[in-house]
Amino acid sequence: MAAVLAAIVFTLTMPRPAGAQDAGEDEAKVAKGQTTYAERCSHCHGFNMINSGAVVPDLRRFPDDKDRFFNTVKQGKNNRMPPWSDILNDDDIGAVWAYVSSQRKP
Numbered sequence: 001m002a003a004v005l006a007a008i009v010f011t012l013t014m015p016r017p018a019g020a021q022d023a024g025e026d027e028a029k030v031a032k033g034q035t036t037y038a039e040r041c042s043h044c045h046g047f048n049m050i051n052s053g054a055v056v057p058d059l060r061r062f063p064d065d066k067d068r069f070f071n072t073v074k075q076g077k078n079n080r081m082p083p084w085s086d087i088l089n090d091d092d093i094g095a096v097w098a099y100v101s102s103q104r105k106p
């Protein structure tokens with residue numbers, strides 16, 4: 001236990017270059033977004049965002065447009081994409097956006 005605590009304190013107090021720290025935060029955000037996606041979105045948009053593209057859009061090809069993403073996720077679209085504003089807050093949606101952005105395809 002003491003060793004674990006010491007390791008945590010060491011990790012937290014270790015000076016890291018700014019870039020490395022940002023990368024760590026980004027990774028945590030992507031991981032959180034991936035979990036939210038799996039719970040809330042994957043049954044329609046597909047496991048790992050892979051679907052036929054015939055009924056629901058392939059989110060890996062969603063344009064790099066964060067505002068549009070937030071608007072759709074909050075309000076839904078065409079009564080087919082459900083609105084999430086009662087369930088997900090901006091942090092949650094931001095994390096899903098980080099996950100979607102990390103999987104983007106040209």
Ligand code: HEC
Pocket residue numbers: 037040041042043044045055056057059062068069072073077078080081082084096
């Ligand atoms: C009940 C099925 C369903 C669920 C659950 C669902 N979606 Fe959708 N989503 C759709 C459908 C259908 C569309 C296409 C809507 C249209 O263009 O008419 C869509 C479209 C979208 C779009 C594209 C909107 C645009 O502006 O073109 C985004 C982004 C999106 N969904 C994100 C999400 C996210 C993030 C989640 C989870 C929080 C989610 N969806 C959950 C069915 C779903």
